[in-house]
Amino acid sequence: MTVTKSLPASAAEAAEAARLDASVEPPAQSRPLPAALLRGARCLCPACGQGSLFSSYIKVAPYCPKCAEELYHQRADDAPPYAVIFVVGHIVVPLMVLVEELFRPELWVHLSLWLPLTLGLCLALLPPLKGMLVNLQWALRMHGFDPASEEREAPPDGVKPVVRAVRPIR
Structure with missing residues (x-):
């Protein structure tokens, strides 16, 4: 006859919880949205x-020249021009109507x-708005x-691809 030793219910539950916790990956590094939008x-x-x-007027660089962050994943496409049209339209049209009436x-x-x-x-608003959209994609x-x-x-x-050098912790 073999005797099996079992853990008490609370210890068994604690062991199961520890096993589940070990299988979960650590949380990803935080990417604050307000800071990303300002940048x-x-x-x-x-x-x-x-x-x-940017590597030119509105061409996103494939990598950051300072930290080597990959930027080629961005998919800004047609959203920045639509945002620019929206913003400029809301600035110019009321001014135009005001000048016409006065x-x-x-x-x-x-x-x-x-x-x-x-x-x-x-032309002035397109790069900042595209930058905000790319950085929004990065933050999210x-x-x-x-x-x-x-x-x-x-x-x-x-x-x-850029290989990032790992600095030793001192």
Whole structure:
């Protein structure tokens, strides 16, 4: 006859809870949304806030030049121009109506005033709004910005992956 020793119910439950806790991955590093949006408005890397987000006017760099954060996962697509049209429209149209009602200028005055203002605002607002959208995707771990995501993809052709150096803790 063999005697099996069993744990009390509370100890067995504690062992099961410990086993389940060990199988759960540690929580991912926090990515604060307000800081990411501010960095995006300044066209800076969402991770470090030091490197430039863009390699040219509105072309997102594949990696941050300072911290090597992968940025090629972004999927801004057509959203930034729509946001710019929305914002600029809400600025220019009320001003246009106000000037028309107060002064009733000629058509050439309207054209010479509102076309350059609209174009200038669009060109000035496009990079910050695109930066905010890319950094929003990063903060919410969208489109491959999550290291454990199924959506992660290889770097685009011609872009070599950056190997991050691990600094020893002193």
